[in-house]
Amino acid sequence: MAEERTLALVKPDAAEHTRGFIENAKEYGFYIVGQKVVWFTPSDAGIFYLEHKTKSFYTTLCLHMASGPVTAMVLEHPLGETIKRWRMRIADTDPNNAADGTLRHRFGGGRKELHRNVVHGSANPKDAEREIALLFTGLELA
Ligand code: ATP
Ligand code: MG
Numbered sequence: 001m002a003e004e005r006t007l008a009l010v011k012p013d014a015a016e017h018t019r020g021f022i023e024n025a026k027e028y029g030f031y032i033v034g035q036k037v038v039w040f041t042p043s044d045a046g047i048f049y050l051e052h053k054t055k056s057f058y059t060t061l062c063l064h065m066a067s068g069p070v071t072a073m074v075l076e077h078p079l080g081e082t083i084k085r086w087r088m089r090i091a092d093t094d095p096n097n098a099a100d101g102t103l104r105h106r107f108g109g110g111r112k113e114l115h116r117n118v119v120h121g122s123a124n125p126k127d128a129e130r131e132i133a134l135l136f137t138g139l140e141l142a
Helices: 014-026 042-048 058-065 082-090 103-108 123-136
Strands: 003-008 032-040 069-074 117-120
Touching: 003 014, 003 082, 003 123, 014 032, 014 058, 014 069, 014 082, 014 103, 032 123, 042 058, 042 123, 069 082, 082 103, 082 117, 103 117
Parallel strands: none
Antiparallel strands: 003 069, 003 117, 032 069
């Protein structure tokens, strides 16, 4: 059976560190089974983050996600539990609380604004499936 997959996004505030995220994912054993650069409109971002529609930060988050290029990657880990493994790599939502060595610490540490937290990881299998289908066609995935 195919391993679980997750969607990773390098957010616009970390575009200059894209290579660092890719190298780190590979270093920790993730296979990149799909990768492309996308540029969200605020409305695309709104669909992507629909679960947060009622939150006070929704508009700020959507405008931020549309403020620059985003590198989207579909990741798979040969040892399984890809979603949990990637969430552990990226760490706490607030980069100011992210543990040493995690991606939100390395590339987002010291940020004051919570929406500028450099990277996304799907939260669960249902979300991963929805997010991957939103951004990739079957032909774009290994
Ligand atoms: P992501 O879904 O991007 O991987 P997450 O799952 O860690 O992040 P969520 O609760 O899903 O966190 O929030 C989605 C995004 O909304 C966060 O990554 C962050 O950019 C932004 N966000 C969350 N909480 C706040 C907040 N209180 N103020 C501003 N922005 C926030
Ligand atoms: Mg989330």
